[in-house]
Amino acid sequence: MYFFFVLIMFSSSLFAQQNYIDTFHQNISQKVGKYADDLDNFLSSSETQDEKPTQNHIKKSDTFFKNDKYMKETRDTFIALDLGYNMDSLESNHLFISLDAHIPLYKLNKKYNLFINNLTRNDTNSPPKSPYSDITQKEQTTEIGLNYFRDISKNFRSKYALGIRGLSLFTSAQYGFCKNFQLLDIDAVEIFQYNSRNIFSENSNLYLDTKVHGVSFFRTTLYRGTSSNASGMDYGLSVSKYILFNHSGIYLSQIFSSNTSIHGFITNYTTLASYKKSIWRKWFFYTLSPSLIFDKSHHYKTEYAMKFLLQSYFRSGS
Template sequence: MKRLVTIFSIFSLAAALHADSPEGNETAVDRYHKTISQTVVEWSEAIDRWLSGWLGGEANESKKENETGLEEERKETDTFFQTRKYLSETPDAYIRMRGDFAIHSLESDESDVKFRAHLPLSHTQKRFRLFLEDINEENVDNLVKKSGTADNEASPKFGLNYFAPEAYGIDSKYTLGFSSLHPYIRARYNMVFEPDGWAIEPVQTFQYSEKDDFSESTALYFDTRPYDASLFRIELHRGTRAHEKGMAYGAALGYYWALESRSGMRLVQSFAGHTDYEYTPDGSYESRKFSGIYGYTTAFGYRRSVWRKWVYVEGTPAVSFRKRHDFRPDYSFSLVLDIFFGNYR
């Protein structure tokens, strides 16, 4: 109930943005947002100046290179839809508060509020980013206590990302961070090939965590632009973890297209599999093993900026078929509200 109240409060705040006011005049919400954004930027600039001087000043700044039309389309699509790919690799500066609510026909309804921040360090652009991720009302206490039972995937994370200069066509990102107060290090490598209208990008990630030991994952993206302001993507991925049997794998086919300024749609068909999947069937208390594709999901999302350029809403109806439900259809609808602060473009 507490989480639902928080979700309702955030959506009520967004609704308040639509209060009647003369065109061009600021409302109280606008002034409140501007104050928070200015504070965020001022704090990050102070950190930025200190970090830039410590690392050698202008010599540490990276230079932006010219990008092809397809590469620009890929970045615009990933940024707009806040895809997993964008969140994993972006050097962009952004502050995001997200509220989401999902209802299901077979599974429990879900609701959550999360906070994610990459501080805008302009002097060390594309080199360093301080980050704070996956903060919600249930795990925020784990920031200040070392919980031995916290789920690593749901734990709050904070630390420093370092984006190394490109070498031999390979981009590298290194992370030194904490999940709760458990330290971890991560290395991510990717490169892009563009053969005949396609962008092919392999990505390899390695992570060692004091809590969860070693894990690694591979992703492979095939992107093309069928028409202007559109993107078709094929994504393949796999991964393993120490002390866990088998290998997780999956695939997704996605079509993304922009409708007008600050609005767009996406249609995604995804598959999830495992070589040693353990699950508990409906109506049973005994776990079972399965090797193969255990989940299929078809989702259609519509996302647009509403009321203000820093507020986005996305609605996504979907249907999933999962092994634990004996592949019966689970119909769902999710609603997401994103509010951005700082210098988010």
């Protein structure tokens, strides 16, 4: 109750200082773009930036929800600050703060991107999971480093990364292939990772997007992955629906996941709903994400969870 009282008082204070907050956000957003441009100019020659293709509705939905697919592939300039609270009927409740930042350097001959992923402060040892994860993630550890993007062709793309994850150095290579049809978009992604602890992992994601009508689409995601420090192969399936409005969106998903080394065909069933809405201009959002979980680790006992999230989003040009 104290947490929600603080949130209510915080929101009231924000609306009472509308002009000050708007000015503050504008200044921060301008500085994000300015610092990115200054760093880009310092490291690059005076080449022109390639024009970005116009985003279709599916890409706009991924961008709005900031889901896993978007975070793995984006070249946008932004800083996202999250304040949230997780409630769970079978596990501990906790408050968390998380920061993500991407600073692309477009003017270099080869596209580079400085990134900070999931810089988290919370009252548990487990970082928060995204409410828009297509497949339940086992871990989300702070990552800081440099991405290098290379478009092989119109349909083939690649991304290479070097950085620090936790206390280990890591490198990764990501390859993607996309093909658009009249009613179906196919996107296949393969990721290879290796770190200084001599752990090698690889995983595959296949995204099948079916266009429904102007404001929504269905996404079926198939996942598999292995790691040298874990037995068996992880695999999963999710069926999701994205509905995007002018200043809000709804995300619905049914998720199944398991591992070949564990007895039992499915070890986790998750039904997730999420509602996200802009409540302050185009940069301050709240998200409500209730979920119903049946996990083998809890002997498939019904697990109720709820995530409440406030997000400030600073982006160049906003």
